[in-house]
Amino acid sequence: MQIDAKEYENASAYKSLIESYAGKPEYLLAIMQDMQRQYNYLPRLAITMIAAHVGLPVSRVYAMASFYKAFSLTPKGRFVIRVCDGTACHIKNSETLLDQIEKQLQARPGETTADGLFSVETVNCLGACALAPVMVINGRVYGKVNRSDVERIIKEYGGQSDAN
Amino acid sequence: MKITVNGQEREAHAGESILDLCRREGIPIPTFCYHQAFGGQGACRMCMVEIKEDGQSRSRLVAACTYPLTKTAEIITESEQIQRIRRTIVMLLARRAGENPLLEELSRAYGAAHLPAITVEPANCILCGLCIHACAEMGRSAIWSMFRGVDKRIATPYDEASDDCMGCAACARVCPTQAIKVEEEDAVRKIWNKTFALVSCSRCGKYYATREELEYLSKHGDFGQQQLCETCRKKNLAYNIKTFQQ
Numbered sequence: 001m002q003i004d005a006k007e008y009e010n011a012s013a014y015k016s017l018i019e020s021y022a023g024k025p026e027y028l029l030a031i032m033q034d035m036q037r038q039y040n041y042l043p044r045l046a047i048t049m050i051a052a053h054v055g056l057p058v059s060r061v062y063a064m065a066s067f068y069k070a071f072s073l074t075p076k077g078r079f080v081i082r083v084c085d086g087t088a089c090h091i092k093n094s095e096t097l098l099d100q101i102e103k104q105l106q107a108r109p110g111e112t113t114a115d116g117l118f119s120v121e122t123v124n125c126l127g128a129c130a131l132a133p134v135m136v137i138n139g140r141v142y143g144k145v146n147r148s149d150v151e152r153i154i155k156e157y158g159g160q161s162d163a164n
Numbered sequence: 165m166k167i168t169v170n171g172q173e174r175e176a177h178a179g180e181s182i183l184d185l186c187r188r189e190g191i192p193i194p195t196f197c198y199h200q201a202f203g204g205q206g207a208c209r210m211c212m213v214e215i216k217e218d219g220q221s222r223s224r225l226v227a228a229c230t231y232p233l234t235k236t237a238e239i240i241t242e243s244e245q246i247q248r249i250r251r252t253i254v255m256l257l258a259r260r261a262g263e264n265p266l267l268e269e270l271s272r273a274y275g276a277a278h279l280p281a282i283t284v285e286p287a288n289c290i291l292c293g294l295c296i297h298a299c300a301e302m303g304r305s306a307i308w309s310m311f312r313g314v315d316k317r318i319a320t321p322y323d324e325a326s327d328d329c330m331g332c333a334a335c336a337r338v339c340p341t342q343a344i345k346v347e348e349e350d351a352v353r354k355i356w357n358k359t360f361a362l363v364s365c366s367r368c369g370k371y372y373a374t375r376e377e378l379e380y381l382s383k384h385g386d387f388g389q390q391q392l393c394e395t396c397r398k399k400n401l402a403y404n405i406k407t408f409q410q
Contacts, residue, residue: 044322057305057328062321066310 007045014046023053028064032071040076077112077119079157084134086125092132098122100150105159117158168238182228182239183211193228193241194250194270196257196340197292202301204229208257208292212249214240225249251276261288264341285317289343293318295335303384304328307335307356318344325358330376365393367400 007014017034021027031050035042042065051058065071081101085094098109101120105113112119128134131143135150142153167176169191176185181204186193196208204211206227216223217237225245240246255276258267262281267290271278291309295318299307306329310319320326331353336344347354351362351371362371363378372393392400 047321057308058321059305059308059326059328063308063310067312 003045004043007043010039010043011045011049014043014049018046018049018053021053023055025054025056028054028056028061032061032065036071040080041072041074043075075112075116077117079117079137080119080121081154082121082123082126082136083109084124084126084128084132084136085122086129086132088129088132089125089134094122094133096147097133097135097145097150100147101154104151104154113159118154165233166236167233170239170241176233178234179232182213182215182226182231182233185233186228186239186241191241195229196290197294198229199294199297199338201338202294202297205293205297206230208253208290210250210253212246214243214246247274250274255279257290260284260290261341261343264288264343266341285319286343286345288341289318290341291316291318292340294338294340295344298334298338302330302332302334303380304330304332306330320356323357326356329356329358330380331355331358331360331374332377363391365396366391367396368393370395 014035017038018031021031021034028050031054032042035046035050039046047061047065048058051061054061065073083089083094083097083101085098098120102108105118105120107113107118107120109120109122123136126134126136126141128141128143131141133145135142135145135153137153137157142149145153165176165178167174167185169186169189174185174189183193183195183198183204187200193211193213195211197205198208198211204227206229209227211228212225213228214223215226215231215237216239218235223238223240228241251274254267254270254274256279258271258276259279259282261267261284262271262278270276293309296305296308299305306326307318307320309316310321311317320329333344333346333353333355336342336346336355345355348362348371351364353360353362353374360374360376363373363375364371370393378391390397390400
């Protein structure tokens with residue numbers, strides 16, 4: 001299994017996080033959530049370490065990690081842009097927001113920019129339909145946004161204006 | 165305990181499943197996800213039967229493989245309703261494994277409508293879960309069902325060669341649709357993106373197992389010691405019985 005060299009540097013940090021929990025299968029989800037919060041994704045090395053700690057096969061830990069949307073198996077950017085694509089936002093043209101983001105950052109939903117600054121995701125509903133279309137960046141909500149708002153907001157976070 | 169199956173009285177052990185009773189009595193019930201080594205999973209729903217237990221006024225549908233018999237009951241294994249359920253299951257699974265002989269045959273037998281095929285990975289996999297059980301039973305658990313919904317599939321972590329896989333191919337052997345690819349050429353076996361060296365039988369010379377498998381087995385009993393293929397092992401046993409003297 002190929003593991004990124006950077007992950008080995010973090011190995012002791014993973015270890016102390018994992019060992020703050022008892023080595024029982026029932027703590028699997030809690031450890032994974034903690035790891036996700038800490039690193040914005042589940043590093044490969046961490047997955048094998050978690051499996052060994054709770055005494056489950058790696059395949060089961062990976063199965064769980066791949067099952068829940070709350071977990072990411074690839075590194076996420078520093079800023080995670082979540083664009084709502086629920087019914088209300090969809091009708092209010094959330095597609096345009098994604099278009100604008102792609103134009104500016106060259107990243108489609110599920111992707112991370114090459115500089116590791118932004119990740120783009122869609123969510124099915126944020127429960128803020130009155131503010132449609134809604135976009136959330138690292139927990140901060142932006143409601144009733146249009147194309148030029150998106151451009152301005154992304155620039156605030158250090159993204160480029162239109163690349164072309 | 166008296167159980168009436170399709171109008172005929174049978175004797176069941178307390179707690180055994182409807183499927184176990186019917187298999188023993190030679191009453192056919194179709195299954196995909198059942199294997200006698202692992203018991204019922206209740207996943208494929210092919211084995212649905214109608215049951216009316218003592219004290220119940222009408223019959224209901226249950227999965228025969230997981231339903232334990234605890235009191236006198238009447239069971240029907242073939243009816244219009246059951247037929248309809250099985251037809252739907254076959255119709256849906258045939259989308260995943262349309263060219264598989266088993267599904268082809270069942271589609272014909274149940275008169276299932278033909279729906280456009282969908283591409284699945286590995287091809288023909290119907291997600292019955294038998295391979296997961298086989299691998300877990302071997303004590304390895306190299307594979308599991310990954311992702312979910314329409315993306316759900318059986319795989320190794322990261323779709324890469326797994327340290328837990330010993331190439332025994334137990335998963336491929338229990339697969340009802342032969343969906344798990346095992347490539348064998350001379351002394352090499354490829355399975356789940358991993359390559360294994362094969363060991364040959366000490367008597368007939370046939371390549372029969374991977375080195376990893378024999379090492380693992382020798383740690384868990386004396387299966388691996390003689391290095392005999394299945395055929396030679398049987399011959400050996402037969403010879404031992406024949407020449408056995410008290």
